[in-house]
Amino acid sequence: MTKVAGDPDNPMFQGYTCAKGRALPEIHNNPQRLLHSRKRQPDGTHTQIGSEQAMDEIAAKLQELISGYGPRSVAMYLGTNGLPYPASALMGNAFMRGIESPMFFTANTIDQPGKQIALAAHGHWLGGDVDFHEADSWMLIGTNPLVSKAIGIPGQNPSRSLRAATERGMKLIVVDPRRSQTAARAAIHLQPRPGEDVTILAGIINIIIANGWHDAAFVDENVSGFDDLARAVSGFTPAYVAERADLPEAQLLSAAELFATHGTKRGMVNAGTGANFAMHGNLVEYLCLCLTTICGRWQRAGEKVTRPNALLPAFTAKAQAHPPYEGWGYGERLRVRGLTDAVCGMPTAALADEILLEGDGQVKALICIGGNPMAAWPDQRKTHRALQSLELLVTLDTEMSLTSRLADYVIAPMMQMETPAMTMGSELIKYYTSGTGIPAAYAQYTPRLVDPPPGSDLIEEWKFFLGLTKRMDLELWFVNFFGGGGGKFMESPPIVLQMTGDTELSTEELFEQMCATSRIPLDEVRRHPHGAIFDVDAVVQERDADNTARLDVGNGYMLAELATVLDEEAEGARGDAAFPFRLIPRRHPNFMNSSGTALAALNRGKPYNPVYMHPDSAAELGLRPGSSVLVTSRHDCVPAVLEADDSVRLDVVAMHHAFGGLPDEDDEFRAHGTNVGRLVSTEVDYDPITGLPRQGNIAVRIAPLGQG
Structure with missing residues (x-):
């Protein structure tokens, strides 16, 4: 094998490939x-x-x-x-x-266990997702699908899909502490303090409900818990959210109005790894579903099925809910932290x-x-x-x-x-x-x-x-x-x-x-x-006459967690002088997590993962791009290479995960990178259902190596 190239005759990809696919010869032939x-x-x-x-x-x-x-x-x-x-x-x-x-x-x-937890609490819409290619608005929370090719924008050629969507008038809203490749192409980019995704989602839901922009007919017919949700988000006022998340209030209001009212067709809201890593991942995913649902953003009877099966068995999509179901607290019980099996x-x-x-x-x-x-x-x-x-x-x-x-x-x-x-x-x-x-x-x-x-x-x-x-x-x-x-x-x-x-x-x-x-x-x-x-004429069918199931936007467990978030002090506003920066995750376009980082065809001469910092923040600390620094959290510290990046907030640094050597190989960090996971404790700040620890929005300080 000598070369891999995109297939122009493939009707789905139309010649598109990613860097990892093109590097398959080097991966196979790796010495x-x-x-x-x-x-x-x-x-x-x-x-x-x-x-x-x-x-x-x-x-x-x-x-x-x-x-x-x-x-x-x-x-x-x-x-x-x-x-x-x-x-x-x-x-x-x-x-x-x-x-x-x-x-x-x-x-x-x-990574993102909250997706399945949230679906269990909320229920499934058996008519399926709205088609991105027909939507008029879309919201992405803490995800960068132009690089990750995972959530929201179809991954078969995300850049082309987004370009075509924006050219026909679709408006994209991105919530991300970094001006990612996807955020740079959004109609509205909310660039908040890390860890405030729940606050922002609750605030947007509150704005939509207060203005009557939700789909009342869909809610009346298919949804339970709406009044409970409305009460739970009422404290997340635009002024409160803007101050806590460090956002312009007008921008928050514009994002809510654009998502809820732009155009005649519908769009959805999806969250990614960044939002799930920063604690409250289950709740983030649940609020994404709630926002999607109260705006009626699911395929309806008579519309085409967005994702019909081909190699899986045929199924009949119906414009009805599958009710919530047991999602956690069952099966095998682990011997630590009260954790159990879950969906x-x-x-x-x-x-x-x-x-x-x-x-x-x-x-x-x-x-x-x-x-x-x-x-x-x-x-x-x-x-x-x-x-x-x-x-x-x-x-x-x-x-x-x-x-x-x-x-x-x-x-x-x-x-x-x-x-x-x-x-x-x-x-x-x-x-x-x-x-x-x-x-x-x-x-x-x-x-x-x-x-x-x-x-x-x-x-x-x-x-x-x-x-x-x-x-x-x-x-x-x-x-x-x-x-x-x-x-x-x-x-x-x-x-x-x-x-x-x-x-x-x-x-x-x-x-x-x-x-x-x-x-x-x-x-x-x-x-x-x-x-x-394949020519599959799949259309969403009417709901069954005897179906009484509803999607639940008032799950007691989730709304109780939302109440605790409202009671919390905004994490990014604590002004911790000892740990002034917040470390967030960042996807790498060339690697599937830890694979291939040593291959020149993929790392392009950079086998390490830098710590990306705004150049003004680096200058204030007297740090130069390319210098060796020590990244220290409350749990541990790791050496890294500094790289200037004006796409992050002044109080944020970003790193790719799944790099680095063994704990006794820190001297070789320029050869194999930095293990971000070492900064994380699994026993402090973890989700009580999934056990997922805080792997994003990590409080850190950055100092010259040898002075940390």
Whole structure:
């Protein structure tokens, strides 16, 4: 493989690619890529081991631990780099259910778990999302989809989509402490103190209700709790919000009026990682849904379905609510901080504690798929202690990442171009949150394009778990979706496959079985090598005559949390002289979290993540761009490289997450970057439902390195 370029004949992407896609040749051909699995030796080095022998030894150790400590002693973590391989996560999940361990964790609960929590409290609108391509207004809170390609603006070519929308008159409102690439193209950019997203959303809802700009007919027919919401937001007056969030009051009023009244068609409101990291993420997401709902911003009967299924089974969209449902406080209870399972999954920020805390139920083994906890998890020093204390750490990794360097076994997997791919997973995501997914009946299947390198010993990730199944004499039930509340809204039942150690399937055959009930048969999708937007006449149907369900904008738990926010002192206005800046997260256009940061094709000579500071703030501190600084929070400190950036507020600094080395490698920060997670404690300022700690709006000080 020598080059990857956009396909101009693809009807959805039309030649668009991102930097990560174009760098796939360098990623595949990386000299540091693992072509053989590795085993850790007593002296800490890793030596080559055959994949079959590795599975023999791992299976034996797992059986020993389960026999001695019970199934709960084995945990699994699924990171974001498992996404290109739809069978991997599903088979890993099936394996955990097969050994009867509830300890299945994902990256979802260290990013935006509030999305699923909020949907459980609010309910789903079964008519689906409004189409961005037809909307007249849209609001984005703490997200930058021109870079992240994740929320709100369709990610298939977000820049083109936004340009076309603004040219036809759509007005974009962005709330972000930084003038991001997306904010720079907004009609109104609210640039508040960090951590005031709840305040701003509550204030906008209050303004809309006070002026009668809400959709009263939709509310009367489909919504409960409206009066409770109105009372809860009444204290968030324009003057109060403007002062607390440090915004011009007139700009706040203009944003509310524009969103509620501009044009004849409708738009939605979505929040991203930045808003979820700054505490109260569940409430932020809930208020986004409430604002969307009271303005009636959902598809109605007779309108087209924005995201019809193609490789998933056909469904009938209806102009009615699916009521709220139990979203947390059930299932497996962790031994720390009163945390439980929830619709967003098990709280990953507590997994290090579950490893370190001795006693009944202690986690002794961890298997990581497509993840790098040492780079991505909060509280890096605690994570380091936890991973070092495990009796068995297994990673499935393409290189010796920070986590793999600590692992007992590193299984070398095949990569994207060496495996087939399909778009079923891209469809499925719409069941987990609004504002995401494919905005058309689009599907694509891509065969294996290249063979694994000659002489390599690579295994497809899902087959690794099938290999363990054989050696541990298990029976697995493979289900073609998992996790969250998503399955509640799939009208057709999922595909369930029974698997044992004698099961012999290729990935191609597994895909065929996963797609057995697809709206568009997989064979038909294969006939379109460039992908296709299929002619699906999907229209939102009228509500069922006997349907009485309503969306809830007055959830007691959420509104009680809102009351506490009103009682709080504005965090950014405390004037803490010891920690005068607020650190916020920032997406990088070239990296999928911690992957590829060492590749020149992606880092372009900058393998580190700077701390971005307004040049006037840097000058006031006597700091120059490119200088080495120490970033200190109340929890810890990290060295970093300073970079001037006038897109941030004077009292804000920003950094990319998932960089850095091990805790004892700080001297090399210019070579591998800075671990922001080390500034975060998992035991202070955390969400009581998801365990998500404060990972944004972190109070910090910046000083020359050596003077911190």
